Amino acid sequence: MKTVEVSAPATIANLGPGYDLMGMALDSPRDSLRASLVKSASDEIEVEGIGGDTISAEPDQNSSIVAARAVLRRAGVAGYGLKMILKKGVPPRMGMGSSGASSAAGAFAANFLIGSPLSEIEVLECAMEGERAACGSAHADNVAPSLLGGIIAILRYNPVKVMKLRPLTGVEVVEVAPEVEIAQEKTRLAREVLPASVMLGTVVSQMSSFALLLMGIMNNDPKMAGEGISGDRIVEPARAKLIPGFSEVKKAALGAGAYGCSISGAGPSVFAIAPQGMGAQIGERMVDQFSEAGVRSKFSIHRISEEGAKFV
Numbered sequence: 001m002k003t004v005e006v007s008a009p010a011t012i013a014n015l016g017p018g019y020d021l022m023g024m025a026l027d028s029p030r031d032s033l034r035a036s037l038v039k040s041a042s043d044e045i046e047v048e049g050i051g052g053d054t055i056s057a058e059p060d061q062n063s064s065i066v067a068a069r070a071v072l073r074r075a076g077v078a079g080y081g082l083k084m085i086l087k088k089g090v091p092p093r094m095g096m097g098s099s100g101a102s103s104a105a106g107a108f109a110a111n112f113l114i115g116s117p118l119s120e121i122e123v124l125e126c127a128m129e130g131e132r133a134a135c136g137s138a139h140a141d142n143v144a145p146s147l148l149g150g151i152i153a154i155l156r157y158n159p160v161k162v163m164k165l166r167p168l169t170g171v172e173v174v175e176v177a178p179e180v181e182i183a184q185e186k187t188r189l190a191r192e193v194l195p196a197s198v199m200l201g202t203v204v205s206q207m208s209s210f211a212l213l214l215m216g217i218m219n220n221d222p223k224m225a226g227e228g229i230s231g232d233r234i235v236e237p238a239r240a241k242l243i244p245g246f247s248e249v250k251k252a253a254l255g256a257g258a259y260g261c262s263i264s265g266a267g268p269s270v271f272a273i274a275p276q277g278m279g280a281q282i283g284e285r286m287v288d289q290f291s292e293a294g295v296r297s298k299f300s301i302h303r304i305s306e307e308g309a310k311f312v
């Protein structure tokens with residue numbers, strides 16, 4: 001029996017206008033996964049840690065197993081089963097890439113267990129199957145940064161092509177988690193509220209924001225990147241209705257000096273990019289503003305991390 005222990009980080013997807021196309025890895029929290037390859041016809045997983053009791057341990061519904069199984073299938077490995085213990089560090093359904101971290105860890109571990117026959121991009125494609133199991137859509141903007149670290153731009157989906165960008169420096173990431181009721185199928189529902197079509201003028205504005213985001217990151221210009229992050233005209237307005245007080249919280253963050261602010265992934269958490277050393281005061285303002293809307297919340301401060309999935 002071969003065993004490996006790995007971990008994969010929380011991520012923030014979309015970064016405002018980059019719906020399904022941009023995401024970044026955070027330094028914490030992480031999911032940890034202990035995985036073994038055994039001579040068996042079946043797979044098994046135990047899930048523990050934060051929110052672990054809300055995650056399915058059914059092999060065909062669990063992101064880690066589905067992603068790992070996709071690796072075995074792709075590599076043509078038959079006659080083996082996976083035994084896993086997943087310790088959740090990334091809180092499920094908060095918009096911090098929980099299923100992405102579990103998927104990335106599963107695919108990364110499985111590839112190692114069978115002697116690393118798959119390329120990075122093939123492992124990524126398998127990890128995306130874990131996302132599909134979790135929310136019905138194989139988007140890569142959480143799994144790619146969780147697997148590869150840094151800020152990832154997804155340049156193409158079919159076939160998948162990604163580019164790793166250097167993290168912005170001189171910034172802190174403020175993540176504010178509101179205590180709101182969250183459906184089990186949160187991401188699926190948050191995707192269903194999005195408009196099926198938009199006006200051309202909206203597309204032009206969105207492309208402008210995306211250009212600011214991408215060029216801001218590439219030039220290590222957080223002010224420019226932040227303007228892009230705050231300028232989502234399509235996804236954020238549709239999802240803002242699901243987060244009580246969102247618009248005021250965003251205004252408070254920008255008023256307190258944040259470079260940019262938007263919904264973290266599919267929400268309900270909200271994130272802001274803050275100048276180094278200002279994260280706590282911006283986080284406090286955002287929490288106060290959520291309180292004004294009758295919502296309890298708490299903030300945490302993170303760094304953008306170069307590290308993706310790794311061996312423990």
Ligand code: HSE
Pocket residue numbers: 013014019020021139141142187190191265266
């Ligand atoms: N791009 C995805 C979304 C990220 O916004 O639905 C959340 O999983």
